[in-house]
Amino acid sequence: MRVAWQHNHEWESALRHLAIIGSGPAGYYTAEAAQKQWGDDVRIDVFDRLPVPYGLIRSGVAPDHQSIKAVSRRYEGVALSDNVHFIGNVTVGEDITIAELQGLYDAVILATGAPNDRPLGLPGEGLGNVFGSAAFVGWYNGHPQFADLGPDLSGKSAVVIGNGNVALDVARILAKTRAEFEGSDIVNHALERLDTASLDKIVILGRRGPHQIAMTPKELGELGHLSRAWPHVEPADLPPEAADAALDPGQRKSVTLLRQFAAAGAQGKRLEVAFDFFASPRAILGDGTVSGVEVERTRLEGDRAVGTGETYVVPASIVVVCIGYQTSPIPDVPFDEKAGRFANEEGRIAPGLYCVGWARRGPTGTIGTNRPDGFAVVENIAADLAPGSDKQGRDGFDRLAEARALKVVRFSDWKKIEDAETRRAREGAPREKFVSIEDMIATTRNQ
Numbered sequence: 160m161r162v163a164w165q166h167n168h169e170w171e172s173a174l175r176h177l178a179i180i181g182s183g184p185a186g187y188y189t190a191e192a193a194q195k196q197w198g199d200d201v202r203i204d205v206f207d208r209l210p211v212p213y214g215l216i217r218s219g220v221a222p223d224h225q226s227i228k229a230v231s232r233r234y235e236g237v238a239l240s241d242n243v244h245f246i247g248n249v250t251v252g253e254d255i256t257i258a259e260l261q262g263l264y265d266a267v268i269l270a271t272g273a274p275n276d277r278p279l280g281l282p283g284e285g286l287g288n289v290f291g292s293a294a295f296v297g298w299y300n301g302h303p304q305f306a307d308l309g310p311d312l313s314g315k316s317a318v319v320i321g322n323g324n325v326a327l328d329v330a331r332i333l334a335k336t337r338a339e340f341e342g343s344d345i346v347n348h349a350l351e352r353l354d355t356a357s358l359d360k361i362v363i364l365g366r367r368g369p370h371q372i373a374m375t376p377k378e379l380g381e382l383g384h385l386s387r388a389w390p391h392v393e394p395a396d397l398p399p400e401a402a403d404a405a406l407d408p409g410q411r412k413s414v415t416l417l418r419q420f421a422a423a424g425a426q427g428k429r430l431e432v433a434f435d436f437f438a439s440p441r442a443i444l445g446d447g448t449v450s451g452v453e454v455e456r457t458r459l460e461g462d463r464a465v466g467t468g469e470t471y472v473v474p475a476s477i478v479v480v481c482i483g484y485q486t487s488p489i490p491d492v493p494f495d496e497k498a499g500r501f502a503n504e505e506g507r508i509a510p511g512l513y514c515v516g517w518a519r520r521g522p523t524g525t526i527g528t529n530r531p532d533g534f535a536v537v538e539n540i541a542a543d544l545a546p547g548s549d550k551q552g553r554d555g556f557d558r559l560a561e562a563r564a565l566k567v568v569r570f571s572d573w574k575k576i577e578d579a580e581t582r583r584a585r586e587g588a589p590r591e592k593f594v595s596i597e598d599m600i601a602t603t604r605n606q
């Protein structure tokens with residue numbers, strides 16, 4: 160039941176109007192937390208610049224990891240609640256300003272993630288066929304921004320820079336055969352291109368050693384079960400086995416897998432996925448298009464990699480840089496340039512303006528890490544907001560959207576897009592995604 164408060168001699172509703180910007184995990188966990196906090200006394204509008212929800216669950220998580228993508232069903236449960244509305248195809252900072260949103264909502268929560276690649280900062284980074292992982296992953300996952308990337312996979316050798324799970328995803332996708340994508344929702348344009356690839360070596364470069372990898376056992380273990388590719392670890396790169404005892408259990412499992420890879424060898428497989436540890440990229444080489452990566456051998460001082468002065472060149476016909484992400488700045492929102500995210504104190508940016516998820520803490524942690532984040536920001540909002548609201552919420556937004564002729568996509572429209580994607584899926588695949596915003600919007604009109 161709605162409560163009414165007497166405030167400044169007027170009766171005001173205790174209803175809160177929240178605008179959550181971003182429909183990824185952080186956005187929907189925040190919506191879930193707000194429902195728990197205020198029950199019927201909250202109206203939540205979840206904005207996204209795309210006409211489709213779920214952020215990196217749709218466009219980041221690997222297409223051959225469908226069980227992980229299934230978390231979107233939980234967000235759908237939240238999205239379908241009466242007091243939660245999806246407002247897709249609206250870019251905050253372009254279609255509507257932060258000040259306008261703050262005029263309409265009691266709290267604006269930025270859950271915009273970290274969609275831009277962190278630059279490597281090395282000569283040659285702009286050469287052809289060198290991609291950041293946001294672009295490359297977006298390409299094989301059908302993100303409209305990267306659908307036309309067109310990586311050239313006709314060469315023999317790929318270099319993947321980074322020693323985290325994203326580097327593993329990229330190497331695995333490059334290594335798989337067509338048959339191994341069965342049941343995945345990899346988009347057709349990527350499947351076709353990967354199918355004609357003739358790579359015979361993929362090198363994963365890491366500045367530090369096996370004990371410092373940020374790869375989890377499940378993802379690492381998959382490399383040992385590919386049909387044509389084999390993981391190659393140099394036994395000499397592995398620390399003495401006794402040193403593994405000091406690792407936490409997850410990391411110890413990962414290192415054990417690396418030891419197994421070192422012992423197993425090629426086993427008749429032809430595509431080598433080589434871990435080049437203690438290898439710090441110094442320059443991307445090439446003339447117009449990439450031909451190699453100049454690398455300096457490192458050694459560890461404590462946990463830090465320091466150069467030894469010894470350099471060598473790793474041949475590369477394609478390079479994918481997987482070293483992390485940055486948030487996109489939004490006009491008038493304080494930004495921490497060094498950290499690459501919004502400037503905030505535990506999610507508070509300014510009165511009535513908050514951030515959550517990767518936009519708050521940077522690109523670390525798993526999907527689940529965003530849940531406590533969402534609950535924490537709602538606790539802060541609850542502590543900050545005075546009771547009562549004179550904001551217009553969605554009614555005000557709808558008027559503004561009409562005046563600006565914004566092509567807003569509602570959750571029911573998304574369900575039409577989803578249905579159409581399911582219907583046009585190739586056999587065995589859960590969906591064939593639309594990769595252009597125009598096609599997505601046309602689908603909402605056609606049915």
Ligand SMILES: Cc1cc2nc3c(=O)[nH]c(=O)nc-3n(C[C@H](O)[C@H](O)[C@H](O)COP(=O)(O)OP(=O)(O)OC[C@H]3O[C@@H](n4cnc5c(N)ncnc54)[C@H](O)[C@@H]3O)c2cc1C
Nearest residue numbers: 181183184185207208214215219251271272516517525526
């Ligand atoms: C390649 C890759 C693979 C991953 N695989 C896994 C995995 O297997 N398991 C796991 O646990 N975690 C995985 N993660 C991590 C996980 O995806 C993140 O923890 C999570 O998505 C972060 O949630 P978020 O809501 O902060 O950001 P996002 O998921 O990025 O969502 C941000 C949303 O904001 C929207 N947006 C951005 N700017 C605007 C704007 N100006 N106006 C309106 N909307 C905007 C975007 O369109 C997007 O929908 C992976 C990450 C990557 C990059």
